[in-house]
Amino acid sequence: MHKQLVVILGFVAMVPATQVNSCKKTTPGQGPTPLSFVTPPGFPPPQYNFAGNPLTKQGFELGRKLFYDGILSKDGNFPCASCHQQFAAFCTYDHDFSHGYKDQFSTRNAPGLFNLAWQKEFMWDGGINNLEVQALAPLTAHNEMAEDIGHVIEKLKADTVYRTLFKAAFGEDDINSQKMLRALAQFMVMLVSADSKYDRVKQGRAVFTPTEESGYTIFRAKCAGCHAEPFFTDFSYRNTGLPLHPQLKDYGRMKITADSADSLKFKVPSLRNVALSFPYMHDGRFYTFDQVLQHYTTRLVKSPGLDPLLTNMITLSAADKVNIKAFLKTLTDSAFVKDKRFAQP
Amino acid sequence: MKKLSFSIVITVISLLCLAGSCKKETSGSGSIKPVDSFNLVIYFKPVADSVLLHYDSTYTNYWKEKYSVSNFRYYISHINLINTDSNVTKQINDEKYFLVDAVDSLHCLVKLSVAPFRYNRISFTIGVDSAHNVSGAQTGALDPINGMFWTWNSGYVMAKLEGRSSKSSLVNNKMEYHIGGFAGPTSVLRQPTLLFPFGKYLEIGVGSKAKMTITASTNAWFYNPHELKIANTPSCTTPGQMAWSIAENYSKMFTVTTITN
Numbered sequence: 001m002h003k004q005l006v007v008i009l010g011f012v013a014m015v016p017a018t019q020v021n022s023c024k025k026t027t028p029g030q031g032p033t034p035l036s037f038v039t040p041p042g043f044p045p046p047q048y049n050f051a052g053n054p055l056t057k058q059g060f061e062l063g064r065k066l067f068y069d070g071i072l073s074k075d076g077n078f079p080c081a082s083c084h085q086q087f088a089a090f091c092t093y094d095h096d097f098s099h100g101y102k103d104q105f106s107t108r109n110a111p112g113l114f115n116l117a118w119q120k121e122f123m124w125d126g127g128i129n130n131l132e133v134q135a136l137a138p139l140t141a142h143n144e145m146a147e148d149i150g151h152v153i154e155k156l157k158a159d160t161v162y163r164t165l166f167k168a169a170f171g172e173d174d175i176n177s178q179k180m181l182r183a184l185a186q187f188m189v190m191l192v193s194a195d196s197k198y199d200r201v202k203q204g205r206a207v208f209t210p211t212e213e214s215g216y217t218i219f220r221a222k223c224a225g226c227h228a229e230p231f232f233t234d235f236s237y238r239n240t241g242l243p244l245h246p247q248l249k250d251y252g253r254m255k256i257t258a259d260s261a262d263s264l265k266f267k268v269p270s271l272r273n274v275a276l277s278f279p280y281m282h283d284g285r286f287y288t289f290d291q292v293l294q295h296y297t298t299r300l301v302k303s304p305g306l307d308p309l310l311t312n313m314i315t316l317s318a319a320d321k322v323n324i325k326a327f328l329k330t331l332t333d334s335a336f337v338k339d340k341r342f343a344q345p
Numbered sequence: 346m347k348k349l350s351f352s353i354v355i356t357v358i359s360l361l362c363l364a365g366s367c368k369k370e371t372s373g374s375g376s377i378k379p380v381d382s383f384n385l386v387i388y389f390k391p392v393a394d395s396v397l398l399h400y401d402s403t404y405t406n407y408w409k410e411k412y413s414v415s416n417f418r419y420y421i422s423h424i425n426l427i428n429t430d431s432n433v434t435k436q437i438n439d440e441k442y443f444l445v446d447a448v449d450s451l452h453c454l455v456k457l458s459v460a461p462f463r464y465n466r467i468s469f470t471i472g473v474d475s476a477h478n479v480s481g482a483q484t485g486a487l488d489p490i491n492g493m494f495w496t497w498n499s500g501y502v503m504a505k506l507e508g509r510s511s512k513s514s515l516v517n518n519k520m521e522y523h524i525g526g527f528a529g530p531t532s533v534l535r536q537p538t539l540l541f542p543f544g545k546y547l548e549i550g551v552g553s554k555a556k557m558t559i560t561a562s563t564n565a566w567f568y569n570p571h572e573l574k575i576a577n578t579p580s581c582t583t584p585g586q587m588a589w590s591i592a593e594n595y596s597k598m599f600t601v602t603t604i605t606n
Contacts (some may be wrong), residue, residue: 049480127498128499133481133499134494137496139496141497150490177488178482178484178488185482201549255498256498258585
């Protein structure tokens with residue numbers, strides 16, 4: 001009898017303490033550790049709104065774990081990293097399309113993930129307007145991760161490790177989609193690729209070979225109209241004379257804007273790490289540099305929507321092509337693809 | 346012993362109360378955020394014309410097409426209460442979004458804290474303003490978990506009406522209207538201003554609580570000013586001209602029917 005009373009009194013005594021703790025958001029000095037974002041030399045200020053999602057070590061690490069965890073997919077087999085492989089600058093190496101749930105394929109070539117902090121719109125058609133909501137598309141696509149947002153949150157809530165990590169990153173017990181998406185965004189926004197040989201040359205830390213140097217000169221004259229430095233894309237949408245794929249019937253940007261002027265327009269991809277990101281184009285139809293150069297010099301299909309810069313195709317001599325290919329290889333960022341911070345935890 | 350069990354009960358109850366006291370305003374899988382203190386409850390009553398809407402019943406639209414409803418949801422935000430006699434407009438809960446869901450009456454209640462005054466109009470936005478469509482991951486009523494967010498073409502579905510109709514040519518006679526689009530000339534954001542029943546005012550006094558019923562009629566989606574026949578257009582799930590027309594129609598679906606001061 002006495003024992004029971006003591007137990008009850010104990011509970012009552014604990015009540016005020018419990019209340020105080022459960023209401024506290026963060027304990028001073030024990031919050032997440034701020035992480036700084038470094039803008040590389042020559043890069044403009046980033047587009048991503050860091051004020052709305054302050055970078056922290058814990059948030060970034062949580063994002064990294066989520067990125068590599070199959071828990072985000074319906075059957076557990078398809079983490080983000082299954083299509084976005086670090087050794088390929090986070091595209092799918094050597095695949096036109098990527099593999100998804102139940103042996104299905106994606107319908108577009110997975111783009112490399114880097115320098116996303118400077119990107120305003122995402123996907124080949126630019127349909128997604130904020131990095132934070134980008135992950136929802138592959139997560140819910142029936143042929144990719146095939147999951148349901150609510151179900152993912154339930155799975156994360158049921159996982160004690162994740163409960164601890166979310167609390168460490170965001171200071172609250174609750175797990176919701178906003179925190180999951182912000183953690184993923186923290187990881188992805190940190191994927192900065194700006195340490196290629198090209199970058200080192202620009203900073204005076206390396207020199208091009210004569211072939212690379214000539215390639216760079218031709219590149220600036222003939223390619224940089226769309227593949228503008230320092231990102232090697234101007235982030236615009238263009239019709240580059242690729243005929244409509246007869247089975248996929250992918251009209252690109254027009255799907256988003258419903259404007260026939262945007263028919264067959266796709267985002268200009270960055271050429272950073274381009275030696276790792278084959279096959280090329282939005283549907284991976286070309287496997288080699290040579291095929292791509294051949295397209296722009298002799299094969300492209302002229303239609304009313306063709307980009308004005310390509311009206312007369314691009315004229316390149318055999319030597320020009322050799323030089324351009326040498327230059328493109330200087331855009332490979334070997335440090336980025338081996339950076340331990342971005343590897344599977 | 347009896348006393349002891351009584352004190353156990355009391356202790357458990359008080360612990361439960363305390364556990365609940367720290368709950369945040371997030372709504373989890375639900376939709377409507379509870380407000381700490383409120384003095385006006387608006388019941389957005391789902392109807393088909395004047396009949397209370399049930400998900401298992403059949404209704405007839407203006408074009409004599411029979412249909413049933415399985416999902417009827419829309420966002421309400423930027424609510425203003427107005428007195429046109431004295432030219433006063435009070436903005437309330439400016440940053441709050443409410444997802445009204447006809448699935449049950451509890452999800453049709455919007456609880457507001459309103460400045461004391463005498464009002465004769467109410468206006469609100471149907472949908473989510475453009476800023477919240479472009480500023481990344483949201484939570485509460487705007488959590489994408491609520492199934493009102495397009496993942497392939499970022500943006501909120503502002504209003505949704507789903508069901509079946511024998512007039513629909515789609516698989517399973519589906520009828521599916523997901524209305525969204527926040528930018529440019531086909532933006533579906535609408536801000537209707539509703540009159541009150543003749544001679545009625547909403548009187549918000551200090552310490553008083555008022556109730557208002559606003560009916561939302563699914564039948565309004567199908568006509569006035571734009572013809573929407575299920576036979577011709579059984580679905581609309583992308584932004585554009587059709588979505589814009591349907592939004593024009595549903596912006597007229599609301600009627601203030603009762604005010605209880």
